[in-house]
Amino acid sequence: MKALPLPLSTAASLAIGAVGFGAIGSGAQARAQEPVVFGHDPLAEGSIILTALTGWQGSDSGTDLDLISGRVGLGYAFRDRFEVVGELDVGYYDQTLGSGSRTSIGLGLSGLVRWHVLRGRGWSAFLEGGLGFVASEEAVPSGGSRLNGTRQAGVGVAFDVGERWRLTVGVRQEHLSNGGGLGPNNPTWDGFGGYLGLALDLTPEYAPPGPQREYGLTPPWVRSTRIEGRLGEVGDETAGGAAVTFDSRLVANLHGQVRAGIDIVDSDELLEAGVALYLRGERGLFGLALDHQDLNAFEDDELTAFTEFYANDLVTVTGALGSEWRSDSANRVVGGVALRFYLLEGLMLEGGIAARDPLEDLGADSIEVPLGIEYSPRPLRELGLSLFAEDGLNDNARVVGLRWTLGGPWGESGSLRDRDRSAGPRRTHF
Incomplete structure (x- = not known):
C-alpha cells in the first residue's frame, strides 16, 4: 500500500541520491525576498x-x-x-x-x-x-x-x-x-x-x-520551506499526518531537497523520508529523488527521475519515472504525467495519469487518474497558506489539508504559480 500523495515524506531514514545531468538552461533565480x-x-x-x-x-x-x-x-x-x-x-x-x-x-x-x-x-x-x-x-x-x-x-x-x-x-x-x-x-x-x-x-x-x-522569511541558505497537514482516507482506512520539506540552492543551478513526515493510517504509523537533487533552469527543473517508506506491514525504497516544465504562464507539466523496491511484494515500475492549470492567482487545478505495477503486469488496469485542487484567497496567500484536496493518487488515497510555504514571492504580486515555480518541486514521484 502506497499511502498518501506527495509531498509526503517522513522521519524514518534519509537516503542520498546523486544526479548527473547537463544544465537545462541559464539559472533563473527566484525573486529576491523583501527584507x-x-x-x-x-x-x-x-x-x-x-x-x-x-x-x-x-x-x-x-x-x-x-x-x-x-x-x-x-x-x-x-x-x-x-x-x-x-x-x-x-x-x-x-x-x-x-x-x-x-x-x-x-x-x-x-x-x-x-x-x-x-x-x-x-x-x-x-x-x-x-x-x-x-x-x-x-x-x-x-x-x-x-x-x-x-x-x-x-x-x-x-x-x-x-x-x-x-x-x-x-x-x-x-x-x-x-x-x-x-x-x-x-x-x-x-x-x-x-x-x-x-x-x-x-x-x-x-x-x-x-x-x-x-x-527574509527564510535563512539565505534555505530557498523555501513547505509544511503541510492533511486528513483523508487510503482505501477504506482513515489517515492523517504532517510533512515538512526544505529546498536549498547548493551551487550554480544545482539544488537539493530534504523531506520528512509522518502519517497515521488506521492506527499504524507510516514514516517516510526522502532527498532529491535537481537542476533548475528558466523553463523548469529536472532531477533524481530517493525516498524510503516504513510501515508495520512493509518497507519500500523508490528511485525516480522527475521533471517540471513551465509550458506558459498558465500551465506546468510534471512527470516522473522510476522503480520501487518493496519488502512484501514484487518490484514495481512507477511513473506518471500531470498538468497543473493556474486559472486564477489563488486557484490551481491538476490532473493526469499515473501507473504503479510490476513491469510484466503493466496494462490498462494499471492506470490511475490523479486529480487535485489548491485554493488560496488573498488573506491566506499573503501568509503563504493554501487549502488543497487530492483524489485518486497512490492506491486510491483521498486527502484534504493545509499547506504553508515560506520563501518565494508574496503580497500584491504573489500567486500560487509564482510560489510553486520559485520554491522546490512539489512532486518527485506518483
Whole structure:
C-alpha cells in the first residue's frame, strides 16, 4: 500500500541520491525576498517564549513502543542564548504485545535547558536536555508502573518566520523508567524521533530591545520551506499526518531537497523520508529523488527521475519515472504525467495519469487518474497558506489539508504559480 500523495515524506531514514545531468538552461533565480526588520531579539536575556510542539518517537532499543505527543512550553532566557523551559505534554503510547497492542494516554511535566549554540541571519541551532515525569492511565511500558521519570536530550533548529514567531524543527532522545523505586518492576523505554513546533515571543513591549535584525522569511541558505497537514482516507482506512520539506540552492543551478513526515493510517504509523537533487533552469527543473517508506506491514525504497516544465504562464507539466523496491511484494515500475492549470492567482487545478505495477503486469488496469485542487484567497496567500484536496493518487488515497510555504514571492504580486515555480518541486514521484 502506497499511502498518501506527495509531498509526503517522513522521519524514518534519509537516503542520498546523486544526479548527473547537463544544465537545462541559464539559472533563473527566484525573486529576491523583501527584507523584514524585527525589533526584539528572542535570544536576548529576559525573553519570554511560548512554544507548542508535536512529534513522534519510536523505540531505538528494547521495548516496542511508539509515542505521539503534543507539548506546550514556556521558556525564559536567563542569559543571552540560554533558556530554561517548562513543558506540559500529553502523550499517546502504543505498545506492541505479541500479536496485539495496548495504548495509553499520559500526562507529563518536564524541565529543560536550551542553549542556542549557533545563530545566523534569521535562524539558530540549539542543544537541549532535561528531566521530568509522566503519569499514564496504564502501566508504560507493560509490566512497569503508571508513574515514570523521563530524561530527554536533543538538537534542533529555529527559524524566524514573523515579527514574534519562530518555526522549530528538532530531534529528541527520551528515556522512560520508574527508577526501580516507583514499582516492583522497572522495564525501560528509550525512544528517538522528531518534532515540529511554533514559538511565540511574549516579551513585554517595555523590555530592552535587542539589535535590529534584517533578513527574509527564510535563512539565505534555505530557498523555501513547505509544511503541510492533511486528513483523508487510503482505501477504506482513515489517515492523517504532517510533512515538512526544505529546498536549498547548493551551487550554480544545482539544488537539493530534504523531506520528512509522518502519517497515521488506521492506527499504524507510516514514516517516510526522502532527498532529491535537481537542476533548475528558466523553463523548469529536472532531477533524481530517493525516498524510503516504513510501515508495520512493509518497507519500500523508490528511485525516480522527475521533471517540471513551465509550458506558459498558465500551465506546468510534471512527470516522473522510476522503480520501487518493496519488502512484501514484487518490484514495481512507477511513473506518471500531470498538468497543473493556474486559472486564477489563488486557484490551481491538476490532473493526469499515473501507473504503479510490476513491469510484466503493466496494462490498462494499471492506470490511475490523479486529480487535485489548491485554493488560496488573498488573506491566506499573503501568509503563504493554501487549502488543497487530492483524489485518486497512490492506491486510491483521498486527502484534504493545509499547506504553508515560506520563501518565494508574496503580497500584491504573489500567486500560487509564482510560489510553486520559485520554491522546490512539489512532486518527485506518483
